[in-house]
Amino acid sequence: MKDGFSMEAFRLLNAYRDKHGITVDDEKDLKDQVALVISMTSLRSTLQKVFKDIDQLSSSMVISPTDISKRTYKVVLVDEAHRLRRRKNISCYGDFDKSNTRLGFDINEGTELDWVLKQSENQIFFYDSNQSIRTTDLPPSRFEVLKNSKAYDSVRLQTQIRSEGGDLFTDFVHRLFDLKLLPHERFESKDFELKLFDSFVAMRGQVFQKEAEMGLSRLVAGFSWEYKTKDKKHRHLYDMTIEGIDLRWNSTAKDWINSKNAIHEVGSIHTVFGNDLNYIAIVFGKEIDYDPITKAIVVYRDEYKDTNGKNSTDDVDLLFYVKNIYKTLMFRGIRGVYIYVCNPNLKAYLSQHMEIVTGNSENESQVIPSCRISSEPTAGSIPYYDLEIAAGNFSELQQSEILQYIDVEERYQDPQRYFACKVIGESMNKIIPNGSICLFERYQGGSRNGLICLVESSSFEDRDFGANYTIKEYSSKKTITDEGWQHQEIILLPKSTDDS
Numbered sequence: 001m002k003d004g005f006s007m008e009a010f011r012l013l014n015a016y017r018d019k020h021g022i023t024v025d026d027e028k029d030l031k032d033q034v035a036l037v038i039s040m041t042s043l044r045s046t047l048q049k050v051f052k053d054i055d056q057l058s059s060s061m062v063i064s065p066t067d068i069s070k071r072t073y074k075v076v077l078v079d080e081a082h083r084l085r086r087r088k089n090i091s092c093y094g095d096f097d098k099s100n101t102r103l104g105f106d107i108n109e110g111t112e113l114d115w116v117l118k119q120s121e122n123q124i125f126f127y128d129s130n131q132s133i134r135t136t137d138l139p140p141s142r143f144e145v146l147k148n149s150k151a152y153d154s155v156r157l158q159t160q161i162r163s164e165g166g167d168l169f170t171d172f173v174h175r176l177f178d179l180k181l182l183p184h185e186r187f188e189s190k191d192f193e194l195k196l197f198d199s200f201v202a203m204r205g206q207v208f209q210k211e212a213e214m215g216l217s218r219l220v221a222g223f224s225w226e227y228k229t230k231d232k233k234h235r236h237l238y239d240m241t242i243e244g245i246d247l248r249w250n251s252t253a254k255d256w257i258n259s260k261n262a263i264h265e266v267g268s269i270h271t272v273f274g275n276d277l278n279y280i281a282i283v284f285g286k287e288i289d290y291d292p293i294t295k296a297i298v299v300y301r302d303e304y305k306d307t308n309g310k311n312s313t314d315d316v317d318l319l320f321y322v323k324n325i326y327k328t329l330m331f332r333g334i335r336g337v338y339i340y341v342c343n344p345n346l347k348a349y350l351s352q353h354m355e356i357v358t359g360n361s362e363n364e365s366q367v368i369p370s371c372r373i374s375s376e377p378t379a380g381s382i383p384y385y386d387l388e389i390a391a392g393n394f395s396e397l398q399q400s401e402i403l404q405y406i407d408v409e410e411r412y413q414d415p416q417r418y419f420a421c422k423v424i425g426e427s428m429n430k431i432i433p434n435g436s437i438c439l440f441e442r443y444q445g446g447s448r449n450g451l452i453c454l455v456e457s458s459s460f461e462d463r464d465f466g467a468n469y470t471i472k473e474y475s476s477k478k479t480i481t482d483e484g485w486q487h488q489e490i491i492l493l494p495k496s497t498d499d500s
Contacts, residue, residue, distance in 0.1 A: 040270065077124045084111065127143050133321050162276050164191040198356060204431070221283035272332050290348070378407065387422070
């Protein structure tokens with residue numbers, strides 16, 4: 001798909017090549033003189049991996065603003081330039097001050113934009129004030145100065161990058177948050193889904209299904225919940241509970257979207273900024289609401305848990321940043337956006353303008369959408385064991401008598417790593433409907449806390465007669481001594497709509 005961002009970047013770089021007489025033979029020598037500056041850690045890590053695997057590119061070409069303070073470049077592209085920072089409400093003043101000192105700027109006045117301007121001969125900034133989300137982001141006035149300078153050309157991109165919703169969806173989202181839609185006006189498209197879910201459980205199940213079908217489907221949320229598990233020693237805790245589902249924020253800040261546990265975790269604006277997802281499911285938290293009396297979007301400061309994001313803001317600024325967060329999250333979806341809303345008034349407002357998905361559709365969380373089972377392995381199959389895994393108590397003693405094979409999509413076609421079984425029972429029905437055939441990944445090492453695990457129990461003496469099996473969410477507590485660590489307790493947690 002062509003998009004304005006890519007085409008304009010390509011045009012500007014070609015114009016630079018023509019102006020300076022750069023040929024294909026010269027490019028190898030110039031590669032070290034071109035850089036892409038990315039402020040956000042997660043996006044930068046993702047792009048470094050991408051650049052590493054592309055001929056003529058290098059991961060070292062993707063740098064942070066701090067990196068550019070250490071050397072000069074001929075050409076610098078700055079993506080998401082609205083996220084360049086000033087010295088205000090940042091989490092680490094030390095590195096910021098060192099960069100200012102290194103370049104001769106006053107530590108209180110120098111900004112990451114100043115570093116880019118001083119350390120590069122030519123710059124290309126991709127800027128959108130509607131995606132500024134914190135007071136640490138540079139104010140629009142700094143970029144207005146550049147825009148009005150004769151040293152720069154200003155080009156307005158005309159297309160919404162990558163999204164199948166296109167410019168019409170972009171316009172719809174802006175008018176949705178600005179309360180400028182007509183009564184009951186909706187966004188309709190055969191190529192793009194916009195749905196408001198009545199049930200969080202159903203929405204999460206839909207995310208699992210889309211992930212199984214095409215990948216790159218993630219759950220994200222606004223900052224209504226504290227990041228209790230940010231410290232690794234607290235990873236056994238949970239950050240939020242929605243409709244009885246215990247959840248954790250992202251376990252890594254780097255390339256979270258592609259991390260192993262991302263599908264089981266909740267991302268934030270910081271983990272998806274600049275990335276694109278096939279489907280994004282967004283939890284509108286308790287900090288954002290709709291006032292039916294004033295007919296306005298409102299933000300509750302006490303419910304907003306991003307301390308650095310709200311410090312030194314007035315109510316107008318905070319509302320601007322929070323609205324931008326949710327707009328930007330909605331723009332991450334390529335094929336669709338799913339929404340769940342915590343506050344009833346906001347839910348009622350959004351329901352006037354979106355398709356509503358009601359109820360908890362149990363079939364939507366099925367892991368394997370199509371099941372072709374055969375007696376012989378194929379290039380696209382993995383083992384399917386004829387065990388019935390109990391979602392309640394441990395199953396009766398059983399052995400796998402007949403090994404069959406089930407076809408799965410390409411990403412799971414590794415029989416040494418993946419296998420499938422049927423799950424019977426209701427104690428996991430919030431995420432696994434009774435009778436589902438589920439895909440399992442063999443244990444690869446690392447913490448199991450928070451993972452849905454297939455647990456085998458067998459007697460040493462009776463090993464030849466089979467084993468008992470169950471599936472639960474794994475939770476454990478450990479004690480550490482001079483001799484090492486050992487489990488204090490292991491808890492297998494159900495996920496059922498039946499509280500009994």
